[in-house]
Amino acid sequence: MPRSAQRPLPARVHLPSGRVARLSDAAARAHAAAVLGARADRDAGERAPIGACARDVQILAGPSVLADARGAPLDPLGLPLPDAHVLRALLAFAGVVPEEPGAYSCENCGAPFEVAPSSLLEIGPFTDGELDDPELDRPFDFGASHPVPALRVGRALCRSVRFVERTVEEAMPLLRAPCDGALRVTPSLVAAMGVAALGRERRASVIADALARAPDDAWAAIVDLYHEARYPARLVAVHRCAGCGARNDLDVPLARELERAPLRAPGDGEDDRGAPGSTPRRAGAFPDLDAFEARVRAAAERIYAARGVRNIDLFIDAGVPACDDGGEPLLGCYAPGTPADDLGIARPPEIRIFYRTFRLEAREDPGFDVDAEIDETIDHEVTHHLHHLAGSDPLDDEEREQIEREQLRRVGHAEAARRARRGALAELGGFVRATWPIWVITAVGSALAWCAGGR
Numbered sequence: 001m002p003r004s005a006q007r008p009l010p011a012r013v014h015l016p017s018g019r020v021a022r023l024s025d026a027a028a029r030a031h032a033a034a035v036l037g038a039r040a041d042r043d044a045g046e047r048a049p050i051g052a053c054a055r056d057v058q059i060l061a062g063p064s065v066l067a068d069a070r071g072a073p074l075d076p077l078g079l080p081l082p083d084a085h086v087l088r089a090l091l092a093f094a095g096v097v098p099e100e101p102g103a104y105s106c107e108n109c110g111a112p113f114e115v116a117p118s119s120l121l122e123i124g125p126f127t128d129g130e131l132d133d134p135e136l137d138r139p140f141d142f143g144a145s146h147p148v149p150a151l152r153v154g155r156a157l158c159r160s161v162r163f164v165e166r167t168v169e170e171a172m173p174l175l176r177a178p179c180d181g182a183l184r185v186t187p188s189l190v191a192a193m194g195v196a197a198l199g200r201e202r203r204a205s206v207i208a209d210a211l212a213r214a215p216d217d218a219w220a221a222i223v224d225l226y227h228e229a230r231y232p233a234r235l236v237a238v239h240r241c242a243g244c245g246a247r248n249d250l251d252v253p254l255a256r257e258l259e260r261a262p263l264r265a266p267g268d269g270e271d272d273r274g275a276p277g278s279t280p281r282r283a284g285a286f287p288d289l290d291a292f293e294a295r296v297r298a299a300a301e302r303i304y305a306a307r308g309v310r311n312i313d314l315f316i317d318a319g320v321p322a323c324d325d326g327g328e329p330l331l332g333c334y335a336p337g338t339p340a341d342d343l344g345i346a347r348p349p350e351i352r353i354f355y356r357t358f359r360l361e362a363r364e365d366p367g368f369d370v371d372a373e374i375d376e377t378i379d380h381e382v383t384h385h386l387h388h389l390a391g392s393d394p395l396d397d398e399e400r401e402q403i404e405r406e407q408l409r410r411v412g413h414a415e416a417a418r419r420a421r422r423g424a425l426a427e428l429g430g431f432v433r434a435t436w437p438i439w440v441i442t443a444v445g446s447a448l449a450w451c452a453g454g455r
């Protein structure tokens, strides 16, 4: 078992249900060795290994591994799934169970990377009991019917799904299924998934038939909702792309009982300019680059006039979007001009608009209003320009503070304070401040490269 820089299991953790659990690192490792060894022997002779989730539960159920706040043994079978999945994430984080690196591609630039996501988990909020963030710790709404793309259920067409809570024991038929095997959707699996209703249909056998025949988009949406219901939003690893700096959020732990549909890499099967002669696939399809550029230029002309600015270069960038300090791909950015250098070359200020971020936002949000967003982005960058001319940019300060606050919520306040004390502030604020001029320089540099390239 690979154990790079072994980290101990935290001795005491807060779980999403509000329960506090104690963990024994020594007992967990001893029992894990026995469980993993026995599995290796058994799997060598068998066809399909049981799922990683059931394996982890087996380890948590080992003698003295898991206890309640007062030290009494705690049976993992009785835990609600979100609690159990946090404990599983900690097993992988601490290397008690192995996690092979997953293969991913950057959501922004498409560059491939490999990482074992659980090693990047921020565990501070669990150990420090800071599970009160309105967004990251919001419980799933089990009372609601959640909208999904249409699927046929019996003779009806339904567009919603309702889940109920499940304990580990109730979910066991699903947790035991091998992670890489084909899933057979049976009534008992439907019960284990906790799908209480599809539309108005509540009979497990009818739901099982419907799920087995569900179109890909409906199944993918149901699986996404399942993950939302069972895995707290904090069970995420943030990986920053080495190439473009984008933030990629990865599921923790990597092994989950229901596999999400593979995400398409950016640009897959899409031509930036649209295939010649092709017709838009649907009404309101995203504009091709030429049409987009025309709309941006028309908007800029109007907004520059309204705000009384001139001579700001406008560049529509169809390449990999730059990211903000938090790793979010930008819709637009502003780079101040520079005075003449040794060669007498001065650069005018520039507003850059990132075509691919607009396209991605529109794809992910059907309500995304392209023209309104173009207007807002240009107006926003003009504000940066005016602040820059005035000598200070409070908008920029505000954006940086917001990114730091977001980071703090994820890392946890107590953990951030510990890191600051240890001088690890670099990861929080220092890094951010130190890197932001680089992307401005890069942006200006590639603008020149583009222009030099004959555009």
Ligand SMILES: [Zn+2]
Pocket: 106, 107, 108, 109, 110, 111, 241, 242, 243, 244, 245, 246
């Ligand atoms: Zn990237």
Ligand SMILES: [Zn+2]
Pocket: 380, 384, 395, 396, 399
């Ligand atoms: Zn801004």
